[in-house]
Amino acid sequence: MSEYSDILETLEESPVRAYNDKILIVDAMNMLIRSFSLIKSMNPSGHHIGGLVGFLRSLGYINRIFDPTRIIIVWDGKGGSANRKNIDPNYKAQRASSRITHWGLYESKKEEMEALIGQLERTRDYLQCLPVHQLMMEKLEADDVIAHLAKEADKNNKKCLIVSSDKDFLQLVNENIEVYAPIKKRVIDSSNIEAELQVLPENYNIVKALLGDKSDNLAGIKGLGIKTVIKEFPKINTEKGLTLDYIYEVAEEKLEGKKIFAKIIHNWDRVLTNYKLMNLHTTVLDAKEKLHIFRELGTRPSTIQLGVFLHLLDTDKIEGITKNTPDWLQGFSNLTNHST
Numbered sequence: 001m002s003e004y005s006d007i008l009e010t011l012e013e014s015p016v017r018a019y020n021d022k023i024l025i026v027d028a029m030n031m032l033i034r035s036f037s038l039i040k041s042m043n044p045s046g047h048h049i050g051g052l053v054g055f056l057r058s059l060g061y062i063n064r065i066f067d068p069t070r071i072i073i074v075w076d077g078k079g080g081s082a083n084r085k086n087i088d089p090n091y092k093a094q095r096a097s098s099r100i101t102h103w104g105l106y107e108s109k110k111e112e113m114e115a116l117i118g119q120l121e122r123t124r125d126y127l128q129c130l131p132v133h134q135l136m137m138e139k140l141e142a143d144d145v146i147a148h149l150a151k152e153a154d155k156n157n158k159k160c161l162i163v164s165s166d167k168d169f170l171q172l173v174n175e176n177i178e179v180y181a182p183i184k185k186r187v188i189d190s191s192n193i194e195a196e197l198q199v200l201p202e203n204y205n206i207v208k209a210l211l212g213d214k215s216d217n218l219a220g221i222k223g224l225g226i227k228t229v230i231k232e233f234p235k236i237n238t239e240k241g242l243t244l245d246y247i248y249e250v251a252e253e254k255l256e257g258k259k260i261f262a263k264i265i266h267n268w269d270r271v272l273t274n275y276k277l278m279n280l281h282t283t284v285l286d287a288k289e290k291l292h293i294f295r296e297l298g299t300r301p302s303t304i305q306l307g308v309f310l311h312l313l314d315t316d317k318i319e320g321i322t323k324n325t326p327d328w329l330q331g332f333s334n335l336t337n338h339s340t
Helices: 028-038 050-066 082-087 109-127 142-155 167-172 193-197 201-211 226-232 244-253 259-266 268-278 284-288 306-315 325-333
Strands: 022-027 070-075 133-136 159-163 177-181 186-188
Touching: 022 028, 022 050, 022 142, 028 050, 028 070, 028 109, 028 142, 050 070, 050 109, 050 325, 070 109, 070 142, 082 268, 109 306, 142 159, 142 167, 142 177, 142 284, 167 177, 167 193, 167 201, 193 201, 201 226, 201 244, 201 268, 226 259, 244 259, 244 268, 259 268, 306 325
Parallel strands: 022 070, 022 159, 070 133, 159 177
Antiparallel strands: 177 186
């Protein structure tokens, strides 16, 4: 690592920018698990480091292409899914037994989870060396915290980009809130959100309540698809601010017609539960007002803690996050110079 000893001297100062002009919020577990499951990188000691390396590479990439003024990295809190599991025990129940990786490195789910947790903790160590916020609130999922922060930014007319492959965040898209889908490498914003969802984003949660969500183990109405929803409930695509009452009223009116309407009425409790679980427009944080987008979220280093960062790389026997570690770090220097 000695070849990096002069990095601090070569990092260029960036122009002063307003702190909250362009906020980037990262769904941390979403990014870590995606990297952990796809990247097979091993260090010279034979330990899998795909989650760690993939996370840092992804963070560097999105920081470089979007050039934000502030980065907030949000982790799921301990017991974060408990609130939703109390509403529906099936919520994410399949994740307790299903493997994340599928290439034979780990002999058991327990071994895999221990490795994931180890890489999670190490990733947080690296992030402590960068001028970014890390946020984790006990008994809260990252989804609720991210949604609250994004809406606070929107209220203050600040631009916010959520980085996640979780489609639940698409219900929040508007003129100020955008979503970057890392798998597709595509930004979803107010100009293309309707084409992406086929319905108004304000009504997307209603559609998801009807269709369910396999990734969260939430069943929908069997036999119902997006095309049928649009055809039978046309206001979904034309009127903002609809409620589930509209769906129930239409289904009740057409009850003697297609069987699908009887299924909706018969499974209405399922629809109500799905809606409650997936709704990010209103979260527990909104009621408690625990967070404000402009409040300092813990101690944040004003500069890059280069020595500690390079020590971690050396200890973990990682030769470099990318082929050019100085350039990777240079991108984060842009976050250290801003006005309030």
